[in-house]
Amino acid sequence: MRIDIISVLPELMESPFKTSILKRAMDKGLAEVHFHHLRDWSTNKHRQIDDEPYGGGAGMVMMVEPLDKCISELKSQRNYDEVIYLTPDGITLNQKIANTLSIKNNLIFLCGHYKGIDQRVRDLHITKEISIGDYVLTGGELAACVLADSVIRLIPGVLNDEQSALTDSFQDDLLSPPIYTRPENYKGLEVPKILLSGNFAKIEEWRHEEAVRITREKRPDLL
Numbered sequence: 698m699r700i701d702i703i704s705v706l707p708e709l710m711e712s713p714f715k716t717s718i719l720k721r722a723m724d725k726g727l728a729e730v731h732f733h734h735l736r737d738w739s740t741n742k743h744r745q746i747d748d749e750p751y752g753g754g755a756g757m758v759m760m761v762e763p764l765d766k767c768i769s770e771l772k773s774q775r776n777y778d779e780v781i782y783l784t785p786d787g788i789t790l791n792q793k794i795a796n797t798l799s800i801k802n803n804l805i806f807l808c809g810h811y812k813g814i815d816q817r818v819r820d821l822h823i824t825k826e827i828s829i830g831d832y833v834l835t836g837g838e839l840a841a842c843v844l845a846d847s848v849i850r851l852i853p854g855v856l857n858d859e860q861s862a863l864t865d866s867f868q869d870d871l872l873s874p875p876i877y878t879r880p881e882n883y884k885g886l887e888v889p890k891i892l893l894s895g896n897f898a899k900i901e902e903w904r905h906e907e908a909v910r911i912t913r914e915k916r917p918d919l920l
């Protein structure tokens with residue numbers, strides 16, 4: 698999978714892709730992420746990419762021309778499955794969206810700033826608008842990292858067996874059951890006996906019951 702990220706602050710997104718599982722995905726050639734500095738597509742000598750809104754009002758608007766030029770150039774090089782705009786007014790990211798995106802080949806992520814982008818960029822290029830939650834960040838960069846992480850870890854071969862995505866919370870609309878590791882007893886708090894029984898059918902049954910119980914308790918909306 699190739700992800701092209703367009704931003705005015707690409708440096709904000711460097712370390713997540715240079716660390717741990719995402720780095721390994723890159724090293725294995727399973728994912729590649731390319732950053733594009735929007736100011737490189739500015740049409741004036743001040744490298745301006747934003748301007749005042751028509752009709753007045755607070756905040757600046759990201760101009761249509763640099764964004765159109767940047768996205769058009771990328772599109773002339775390969776076919777993109779989606780051009781995604783990270784914005785608080787998009788659809789809220791969930792595991793299902795991450796699953797769907799994880800089987801795509803080429804994605805563009807556009808990080809918004811200021812008041813947002815000129816509507817004509819949306820009309821011309823954007824195929825999906827995604828929010829990572831009902832709160833407002835200073836820009837789309839951290840949201841782009843969250844989206845990329847949620848998608849890349851699902852690409853076959855990125856996680857090993859122990860990290861398997863199949864047992865994630867949300868993968869079957871349930872939260873994860875409690876998990877334990879050594880010691881068996883810590884300050885009087887015991888690991889549930891069933892987990893020490895070696896009866897894997899019973900353990901699976903217990904885990905499912907616990908997952909349902911915890912989901913009912915914390916996130917009844919998922920059931």
Ligand code: ADE
Binds near residue numbers: 785809833834835836
């Ligand atoms: N940009 C600013 N806030 C955002 C959010 N919650 N999700 C996605 N992009 C954003």
